[in-house]
Amino acid sequence: xxxxxxxxxxxxxxxxAIASLNCTYSDRVSQSFFWYxxxxxxSPELIMSIYSxxxxxxxxxxxxxxxxxxxxxxxxxxxxxxxxxxYLCAVNRGGGGADGLTFGKGTHLIIQP
Amino acid sequence: xxxxSQSPSNKVTEKGKDVELRCDPISGHTALYWYRQSLGQGxxxxxxxxxxxxxxxxxxxxxxxxxxxxxxxxxxLTIQRTQQEDSAVYLCASSLQGAQGYTFGSxxxxxxx
Numbered sequence: 027x028x029x030x031x032x033x034x035x036x037x038x039x040x041x042x043a044i045a046s047l048n049c050t051y052s053d054r055v056s057q058s059f060f061w062y063x064x065x066x067x068x069s070p071e072l073i074m075s076i077y078s079x080x081x082x083x084x085x086x087x088x089x090x091x092x093x094x095x096x097x098x099x100x101x102x103x104x105x106x107x108x109x110x111x112x113y114l115c116a117v118n119r120g121g122g123g124a125d126g127l128t129f130g131k132g133t134h135l136i137i138q139p
Numbered sequence: 140x141x142x143x144s145q146s147p148s149n150k151v152t153e154k155g156k157d158v159e160l161r162c163d164p165i166s167g168h169t170a171l172y173w174y175r176q177s178l179g180q181g182x183x184x185x186x187x188x189x190x191x192x193x194x195x196x197x198x199x200x201x202x203x204x205x206x207x208x209x210x211x212x213x214x215x216l217t218i219q220r221t222q223q224e225d226s227a228v229y230l231c232a233s234s235l236q237g238a239q240g241y242t243f244g245s246x247x248x249x250x251x252x
Contacts, residue, residue: 058240068245071243126184127240128184
């Protein structure tokens with residue numbers, strides 16, 4: 027059973043601080059990793075993808091991947107109240123990446139003004 | 140189209156009735172996925188299409204669930220003899236290739252009464 031684990035939270039972070047969201051996965055052959063943001067009552071929205079070890083930055087977001095530790099994280103700098111949402115970590119299901127993603131249950135992030 | 144379109148957005152049905160949910164993916168996207176999300180739960184994979192074929196149906200919860208895709212485009216998810224535990228938001232997503240992150244539709248909220 028391929029699994030993706032996230033702390034459900036809520037994770038409360040003051041406005042302007044760095045929010046750090048973590049995710050571990052069980053399948054060593056996983057190759058593609060994604061972070062989605064889901065506002066309450068809305069569908070998930072892709073915000074970051076990462077495929078190789080190290081850091082990938084996009085604006086205020088940084089994704090970090092460590093395949094040896096089977097660990098992927100998302101950092102949000104200068105957190106804003108609009109960042110309050112549930113963040114879903116997703117990992118490709120198959121070794122070849124062609125058959126869909128397995129999602130974690132998500133971390134509920136609250137940015138306090 | 141510009142995004143993934145799902146219909147209906149809301150469906151209330153009586154227990155035992157059949158329902159059909161429709162997904163129109165982004166034009167040119169060859170991969171199409173169905174997930175469902177129950178209240179407060181993570182995303183549960185149902186089925187994946189590459190073109191018109193469904194290489195992975197392992198997530199369908201029972202034989203009451205079926206899905207098809209025609210012309211490499213529109214997909215329908217059919218639930219026969221609906222049960223109350225089928226109540227959830229059914230999300231469709233599409234991508235250019237299976238290994239990429241994908242775009243979700245706004246979902247169909249199904250309520251079985």
